[in-house]
Amino acid sequence: MAKSDSVVEFDNVNGFPLYLKVDSRSGSPKSKYFTISYKTKENKSNWPLLPLFLALFFNVIAMCYITISVTTIVVIIIVLTFLLFFYMTRCVQSESLLVIPTVGIQSSIKYVYGRENNFIPWSCVDDVIINEVIKLNRVLYYLTILVKTNYNNPENEAIKLIPLFKYTKPRLMMLERIYSELQTLLMEAPVVDAGMGSGDIG
Template structure:
């Protein structure tokens, strides 16, 4: 499927290099896919494997030259296995947002093992904002979708639900503004098309 791709590189709030890819599908001009992933440095890609190999060698040497009980060895193995499983299941590789006007938006988080998707219908989207959050001594920005709740018994404050996007990769305001401007354009165009369509029916 042919597409038009824009790539932007920038650091996140922690100084880690990120890559933003904006895919504009030519077959469906209004749809967009925003993908933020960690930029892999070819020069440093072998360092984690080296650290892991050195850690295994030092642990084996420690077990050979230091007398430890079998129970202590089992506790160490279980502890390392738990940390490894947690890393595989919770280490985020990338986050993406697929936007198809009049259909909905789908946010996805890709882990080392598996992915998690969250779909919001277009009719439930109220607005998209950039939310400012003060955390410790830093000011963080989150791209947030305002979703209308269908519950009639909900109070005015509960009528709208906030769904933050890209909360794991934590891009800076520069990247968020790029995504925000395109999302607002898609929302305004879709609202105008709906208004024109309802006007034709009258």
């Protein structure tokens, strides 16, 4: 049975308020569901609605009061349609992480329209770390999953980094809360061999 453990509020690195919601399932299998979303429904990405509406407004005025060719009107409509499509498909509302020990980890990004999911099998998860990144004049922190690649060939086995919560950009305090719970799940879960199927787990 799923239950909500807690809801914590922090600001992200850009100063926008975020909510961290942690849901857990006490049955079998145990799982944790982390969701980071903006405090308000207003989107805080690089493509806010106001510039989009202003561009549409001024272009409509220009078409009404200025004599322009049909080709120019078609180009303006195409550009505005592209901006609207980009806003609908690339403006992030929330990011979530579902962790089911011995099964896998699924990260999800919710856009204004649509959703993107990425699943990592439990046998490929090596560890979870908080990675420090220097970007321009700022230090950013990312919760990162270390994923094993080429696990069938131990000699050429490599580690791939998959950063989480790249768009909401939570601060270190929020990431540490998620990190501690993830480490607890990793330590408690049995080790799964990469060559075994889910039905082979003892």
